[in-house]
Amino acid sequence: MWQLAVIPALQSRGLGTLLIRAAEQRIRSRGLRRAELAVEENNPRARALYERLGYSAFGREPDAWDEEGPDGSMRRHETMCVLMRREL
Numbered sequence: 001m002w003q004l005a006v007i008p009a010l011q012s013r014g015l016g017t018l019l020i021r022a023a024e025q026r027i028r029s030r031g032l033r034r035a036e037l038a039v040e041e042n043n044p045r046a047r048a049l050y051e052r053l054g055y056s057a058f059g060r061e062p063d064a065w066d067e068e069g070p071d072g073s074m075r076r077h078e079t080m081c082v083l084m085r086r087e088l
């Protein structure tokens with residue numbers, strides 16, 4: 001899973017949980033038995049949600065991606081992520 005997001009006005013209504021559970025069903029239907037995700041170290045709320053859903057941290061790694069600013073310009077976002085996984 002990468003860049004999971006729910007628009008702010010609709011957060012905390014269970015949609016993120018539904019999306020994660022739906023992705024897990026797709027993983028299982030392909031015969032795979034483990035889901036993995038990465039969450040930024042400075043995002044404790046998302047991390048707490050994943051822990052409630054059964055994910056455990058197993059490592060950390062740097063990551064980077066391009067982000068569009070409000071003025072339309074692109075910039076490189078560099079960060080450190082916690083790696084989490086759950087047996088399905």
Ligand SMILES: CC(C)(COP(=O)(O)OP(=O)(O)OC[C@H]1O[C@@H](n2cnc3c(N)ncnc32)[C@H](O)[C@@H]1OP(=O)(O)O)[C@@H](O)C(=O)NCCC(=O)NCCS
Pocket residue numbers: 003004005006007010011012013014015016017018038039040043045046049
């Ligand atoms: C992380 C994110 C995707 C979670 O999506 P969400 O739809 O808010 O997730 P949920 O509603 O399933 O769960 C989040 C909260 O709602 C609560 N909740 C879950 N189901 C609920 C329901 N039926 N009714 C009320 N609250 C509910 C959860 O207890 C949780 O509580 P919290 O506010 O203390 O964290 C969302 O917050 C988001 O887009 N954040 C910004 C982007 C981001 O950080 N993405 C993660 C990248 S790794």
